[in-house]
Amino acid sequence: MRIDYLADQPQFIADLVPGLLFHYRQILSEDTEETRTAKFQAHLNRDQLPIAWVAHKSGEALGTAALRIHDLPGRKDLTPWLGGVFVLPQHRRKGIGTTLCAVVEHQAAVLGVATLYLFTLDQQSWYRKMGWRMLEPCTWCSFPGDIMHKVPDAV
Numbered sequence: 001m002r003i004d005y006l007a008d009q010p011q012f013i014a015d016l017v018p019g020l021l022f023h024y025r026q027i028l029s030e031d032t033e034e035t036r037t038a039k040f041q042a043h044l045n046r047d048q049l050p051i052a053w054v055a056h057k058s059g060e061a062l063g064t065a066a067l068r069i070h071d072l073p074g075r076k077d078l079t080p081w082l083g084g085v086f087v088l089p090q091h092r093r094k095g096i097g098t099t100l101c102a103v104v105e106h107q108a109a110v111l112g113v114a115t116l117y118l119f120t121l122d123q124q125s126w127y128r129k130m131g132w133r134m135l136e137p138c139t140w141c142s143f144p145g146d147i148m149h150k151v152p153d154a155v
Contacts, residue, residue: 001062001096003103006052007044013037015061016054019088027121027141040064049080053103055087055096063087065100067107072119072140072147080108082118101130109152116152121145 006012017036024031043052049069055062064086071081082104087097108116117135120127121143124134132148139145 001055001057001099003053003055003099005046006040006054006064007046009054009056010041010044012054012056012061012064013040016040016064016086016088020086023086023089027143043068043084050083051107052084053100055100061088062091063096063100065097065104067104071117072138075117075138075147078117078147078149080111080113080116082108082116085118097126098130101127105150105152113152115149117147117149119145119147124148 014037017033017040021028021031021033021036040052043050043066045051050066052064052066054064064084065082066084068081068083069079070076071083072078082101085097085100087100105116118127118132119138119140121140122145124146127148132150135147135149137144137146
């Protein structure tokens with residue numbers, strides 16, 4: 001498995017979009033392939049946020065994660081965010097998501113980030129295993145979730 005900047009492997013956007021739309025269909029029901037593709041394209045950066053990475057192997061996309069300025073409406077006071085963590089269903093439970101999160105956390109540390117934030121609906125225990133701590137509960141698109149935070153490991 002390799003993890004690259006999505007900017008260096010933009011062809012994988014087409015592989016990620018359908019799975020992401022399907023996964024979040026009940027929450028992001030108004031999203032389309034065009035709007036989700038445009039969001040990915042906005043992440044095609046290497047040196048300014050938002051930045052996305054893609055995990056891939058043998059020409060196949062496995063998953064993605066991003067470092068974003070903001071990721072939760074109404075919480076512009078918190079920045080930056082680990083966001084967009086998504087592993088295609090057939091590749092889950094293989095450590096891909098954990099590795100993607102570590103890449104984002106490392107880049108945050110390189111950038112001198114003191115505290116990194118994330119929002120999750122249902123993966124609190126998974127993030128806790130990686131050292132994330134609960135900050136506060138919140139609501140996104142009428143669904144309850146939690147904001148978590150972590151101090152990235154020093155480089």
